[in-house]
Amino acid sequence: MNFDFSDDQKQLRDQARKFLAEKCPPKAVRVVLDGKTPYDKELWKGLAEMGFLGVAIPEEFGGAGAGHLELCVIAEEMGRANAPVPFSSTVYLAAEALLIAGSDAQKKKWLPAIASGEAIGTLALFEGKGNPSPKNVKLTAANGVLNGVKKPVADGAIADFAVVAARTGSSGRDSDISLFLVELRAGGVEVKSLTNLDPTRGQAEIAFKDCKAEPLGAAGEGWSILTQVLDRAAVLCAFEQVGGADRALEMGRDYALDRIAFGRPIGSFQAVKHMLADMYVSATLARSNSYYGAWALSTNAAELPEAAAAARISATQAFQHCAKNNIQVHGGMGFTWEFDCHIYYRRANAMALGLGSLSYWEDQLIDRMRKKNAA
Amino acid sequence: MNFDDTPQEAEFRATARAWISANAPKQYEEELRKSSLGRTVLKNADILQVAKAWQKKKADAGWACLHWPKEYGGRGASPIERVIWQQEEGPYGQLSRMFIIGHGMCGPTMMAFAREEHKRRYLPPLASGENVWCQLFSEPAGGSDVAGLRTRAEKDGDDWVINGQKIWTSGAHYSDYGILLTRTDPTVPKHKGLTMFFLDMKSPGVEVRPIKQASGASDFNEVYFTNVRIPDHQRLGEVGDGWNVSLTTLMNERSAIGAAVSTGFPELFEYCSSLILDDGPAIEDRAVRSKLANWAVKASGLKYTSMRAISALSKGERPGPENSIGKLVAGSMIQDVATYALDLQGAAGVVSGENAELAGRFQAMLLRAPGTRVEGGTDEIMRNIIAERVLGLPGDIRVDKDVPFNKIPTKGRN
Ligand SMILES: Cc1cc2nc3c(=O)[nH]c(=O)nc-3n(C[C@H](O)[C@H](O)[C@H](O)COP(=O)(O)OP(=O)(O)OC[C@H]3O[C@@H](n4cnc5c(N)ncnc54)[C@H](O)[C@@H]3O)c2cc1C
Ligand SMILES: Cc1cc2nc3c(=O)[nH]c(=O)nc-3n(C[C@H](O)[C@H](O)[C@H](O)COP(=O)(O)OP(=O)(O)OC[C@H]3O[C@@H](n4cnc5c(N)ncnc54)[C@H](O)[C@@H]3O)c2cc1C
Numbered sequence: 001m002n003f004d005f006s007d008d009q010k011q012l013r014d015q016a017r018k019f020l021a022e023k024c025p026p027k028a029v030r031v032v033l034d035g036k037t038p039y040d041k042e043l044w045k046g047l048a049e050m051g052f053l054g055v056a057i058p059e060e061f062g063g064a065g066a067g068h069l070e071l072c073v074i075a076e077e078m079g080r081a082n083a084p085v086p087f088s089s090t091v092y093l094a095a096e097a098l099l100i101a102g103s104d105a106q107k108k109k110w111l112p113a114i115a116s117g118e119a120i121g122t123l124a125l126f127e128g129k130g131n132p133s134p135k136n137v138k139l140t141a142a143n144g145v146l147n148g149v150k151k152p153v154a155d156g157a158i159a160d161f162a163v164v165a166a167r168t169g170s171s172g173r174d175s176d177i178s179l180f181l182v183e184l185r186a187g188g189v190e191v192k193s194l195t196n197l198d199p200t201r202g203q204a205e206i207a208f209k210d211c212k213a214e215p216l217g218a219a220g221e222g223w224s225i226l227t228q229v230l231d232r233a234a235v236l237c238a239f240e241q242v243g244g245a246d247r248a249l250e251m252g253r254d255y256a257l258d259r260i261a262f263g264r265p266i267g268s269f270q271a272v273k274h275m276l277a278d279m280y281v282s283a284t285l286a287r288s289n290s291y292y293g294a295w296a297l298s299t300n301a302a303e304l305p306e307a308a309a310a311a312r313i314s315a316t317q318a319f320q321h322c323a324k325n326n327i328q329v330h331g332g333m334g335f336t337w338e339f340d341c342h343i344y345y346r347r348a349n350a351m352a353l354g355l356g357s358l359s360y361w362e363d364q365l366i367d368r369m370r371k372k373n374a375a
Numbered sequence: 376m377n378f379d380d381t382p383q384e385a386e387f388r389a390t391a392r393a394w395i396s397a398n399a400p401k402q403y404e405e406e407l408r409k410s411s412l413g414r415t416v417l418k419n420a421d422i423l424q425v426a427k428a429w430q431k432k433k434a435d436a437g438w439a440c441l442h443w444p445k446e447y448g449g450r451g452a453s454p455i456e457r458v459i460w461q462q463e464e465g466p467y468g469q470l471s472r473m474f475i476i477g478h479g480m481c482g483p484t485m486m487a488f489a490r491e492e493h494k495r496r497y498l499p500p501l502a503s504g505e506n507v508w509c510q511l512f513s514e515p516a517g518g519s520d521v522a523g524l525r526t527r528a529e530k531d532g533d534d535w536v537i538n539g540q541k542i543w544t545s546g547a548h549y550s551d552y553g554i555l556l557t558r559t560d561p562t563v564p565k566h567k568g569l570t571m572f573f574l575d576m577k578s579p580g581v582e583v584r585p586i587k588q589a590s591g592a593s594d595f596n597e598v599y600f601t602n603v604r605i606p607d608h609q610r611l612g613e614v615g616d617g618w619n620v621s622l623t624t625l626m627n628e629r630s631a632i633g634a635a636v637s638t639g640f641p642e643l644f645e646y647c648s649s650l651i652l653d654d655g656p657a658i659e660d661r662a663v664r665s666k667l668a669n670w671a672v673k674a675s676g677l678k679y680t681s682m683r684a685i686s687a688l689s690k691g692e693r694p695g696p697e698n699s700i701g702k703l704v705a706g707s708m709i710q711d712v713a714t715y716a717l718d719l720q721g722a723a724g725v726v727s728g729e730n731a732e733l734a735g736r737f738q739a740m741l742l743r744a745p746g747t748r749v750e751g752g753t754d755e756i757m758r759n760i761i762a763e764r765v766l767g768l769p770g771d772i773r774v775d776k777d778v779p780f781n782k783i784p785t786k787g788r789n
Contacts, residue, residue, distance in 0.1 A: 125722075129723045129732065130721045131721045136653065151723070152725055152726050194728075195727050195730065196727050197727050197738055197742070203725055205730075260516075260784065260786065261517075261523065262519075262771075262773065262774070263774040263775030263778070263784050264774055264775075264784065269771070271755035272755065275755075324710065328748055331753060332518050332543045332749055334749070335588055335589045335745055336587065336588060336589060337587035337588060337591065339589075342745075345589070346742075349717065352717075353720075353723075353724045354722060355722070356721060356722060357717075357718040357719070357724065358718050359718050360721065
């Protein structure tokens with residue numbers, strides 16, 4: 001057994017951390033937070049140049065052809081830096097969907113553009129309240145034309161293309177759903193930005209009116225593809241969440257060492273110590289669950305569905321827990337706009353909802369465990 | 376043991392109800408009902424003006440600060456009558472939020488320590504909302520450790536000259552007066568060198584700078600003092616006795632905030648009662664019910680704890696440190712409740728503002744909640760109070776207690 005990343009992968013993580021520390025300091029995050037630009041374009045370009053956008057994209061499609069373990073370590077650093085770029089939408093959702101289900105022509109067209117930073121992609125799945133479920137897909141596709149509204153769509157306002165889940169049947173089965181690929185700058189698409197909990201990542205409402213679209217994957221295979229995409233993205237997001245949780249924990253630890261009250265560092269109060277120790281515990285459990293998810297993802301293991309749900313739940317809980325108690329350790333300072341604590345609190349709570357809520361994934365985990373036990 | 380009104384209480388209730396129904400600003404009722412922590416907004420009116428107008432109207436008819444003596448602008452009402460009033464005032468009570476600090480903390484401190492002529496002059500316009508007051512205690516170097524504050528007051532003739540900085544002062548930007556805790560002697564142990572004053576916020580040398588909160592709003596401020604002169608007759612309590620004076624304020628703060636604190640439960644219950652989840656009505660879902668039940672008993676536990684406290688109060692007992700549990704329980708509860716309400720919305724929960732579910736009620740609650748766990752004493756300080764003051768456990772070993780203030784360590788790791 002060697003349940004750890006390789007030295008090369010760890011080196012890649014250090015390289016990503018160094019790069020992001022330089023190119024994505026809190027000051028840069030705040031430019032997006034304050035609404036001065038919808039995402040950090042310079043950083044996006046830099047990520048492409050470093051080869052991070054295409055790290056898991058095969059070389060024949062313009063990527064680095066490394067693998068998903070490499071992508072996991074980069075994801076962790078993206079979370080730690082709270083990078084204000086459409087990384088998860090483009091790389092974990094759009095690119096993964098293309099890799100799983102794209103035709104050769106589609107892959108040739110979009111994957112190199114993703115790797116080079118020229119194309120931003122996203123997944124348009126949700127239609128208001130509710131969790132991932134074929135039932136909740138109301139947008140219709142008929143004769144290659146889409147009609148309906150998706151919201152929220154992460155990074156929808158800056159994306160060049162979207163993978164859209166559409167209803168192509170009414171049997172009440174998963175096979176009612178098919179996927180389509182839509183260029184968002186084309187006719188029949190109306191995009192509206194939505195204010196959201198985490199202004200460092202955009203959310204949008206996208207209306208499709210008689211919008212031409214090409215199929216992605218076979219007709220009726222949409223839900224099965226989506227399930228795979230969501231599981232893969234759950235693992236990758238978990239790494240971002242673990243990175244964010246760790247950063248929040250570090251901020252709290254550092255503040256507890258520096259801040260003096262009653263003539264001593266607040267970190268010498270057991271209440272503060274225990275708060276930080278509990279944060280460490282949840283971040284560690286999340287990290288270990290996420291490593292297991294990474295193993296399953298990178299080896300295409302049969303355990304992936306269960307591992308992905310476990311990573312998702314554990315990392316969601318840890319990031320939320322660390323982000324909120326980091327504010328608490330900071331006292332009044334933690335509740336200011338000026339300190340960065342709220343940036344992680346916002347991101348943690350937004351990420352907890354992005355692929356479907358925590359309670360949805362809790363349900364999924366138990367379903368999947370039961371299925372495995374029955375098999 | 377009963378919850379029945381006595382004949383006098385019933386009469387009081389009927390009079391209050393009739394007056395409220397004839398006088399309340401009904402055009403705002405709907406919006407006030409929908410407001411909650413982090414989101415009290417009126418679309419077409421300035422809430423500050425609406426709140427002031429309502430308070431003035433109440434004061435003119437004798438319904439402001441009910442438990443205060445009549446000569447200071449109150450009604451001389453009993454604690455029970457005060458509760459009855461709050462029950463009857465319902466959503467319009469939201470308009471009292473901006474007066475909590477003035478009425479709950481500054482007023483009682485003035486009543487206990489100000490000169491008679493000052494009480495007669497300053498308390499009635501405080502009660503009627505014509506003047507708003509703020510509490511200038513916390514400083515960059517002293518929040519939990521408020522006795523560690525550094526703002527200096529130095530005697531100069533009949534005046535005191537104030538230099539220093541306060542922080543987190545809620546409402547300072549719209550306040551007319553404030554109570555101010557200062558250090559008058561840095562050479563004695565820290566609790567012994569403090570003195571309390573009240574001052575006009577428009578005094579020369581007072582500068583208020585709003586702080587933007589994590590939630591994006593700006594309800595609190597930094598307040599800078601540069602050679603601000605306060606006449607000695609505006610001193611509250613003896614020179615060097617500021618700590619004892621401030622304890623009066625803080626004890627009142629605990630019960631004022633404790634009583635006003637919201638848990639988010641009524642909002643969540645209402646939401647779940649009509650919400651349809653993917654598998655049917657939320658209110659019929661076992662997992663949802665389990666969460667609701669858990670929070671229901673916390674909310675009712677707090678409600679009845681506060682009723683027990685009021686019953687004790689009406690028998691003449693003083694509000695004790697037990698009141699600390701209100702904010703301790705409600706603070707993290709409302710944070711969890713808001714998180715869960717968004718969870719129930721699925722991915723759509725991320726959307727905030729007017730386009731969001733219930734116009735972003737729970738999103739706003741989530742972003743405001745961390746402040747509740749800090750303001751008026753952090754969760755950790757509340758637990759220390761319960762452990763030490765209620766249960767009688769020994770306090771932390773103190774390195775700062777009997778040392779002259781100017782000899783206390785001020786650096787963390789170096
Ligand atoms: C099932 C079991 C097996 C054990 N096996 C072994 C063994 O194999 N070898 C061995 O040497 N010992 C063993 N122990 C003893 C164990 O190490 C002690 O019981 C433990 O360290 C607590 O010490 P104590 O009993 O003196 O309690 P105390 O130290 O008096 O603790 C009482 C309470 O105070 C708390 N407390 C004490 N100090 C602090 C502090 N600094 N900060 C915060 N809270 C504090 C404790 O958490 C506890 O709640 C065992 C104990 C148990 C229960
Ligand atoms: C929304 C809001 C409104 C406010 N309004 C006002 C106001 O109107 N007027 C006013 O004067 N102040 C106000 N405050 C300030 C508030 O009272 C302080 O922020 C609070 O007491 C905490 O102090 P601090 O911010 O200095 O944090 P610190 O005291 O530095 O606390 C940092 C961390 O250390 C912990 N800690 C500190 N000491 C101990 C200890 N002995 N044992 C265990 N843990 C400890 C705390 O619990 C916290 O987790 C407001 C604060 C907020 C957030």
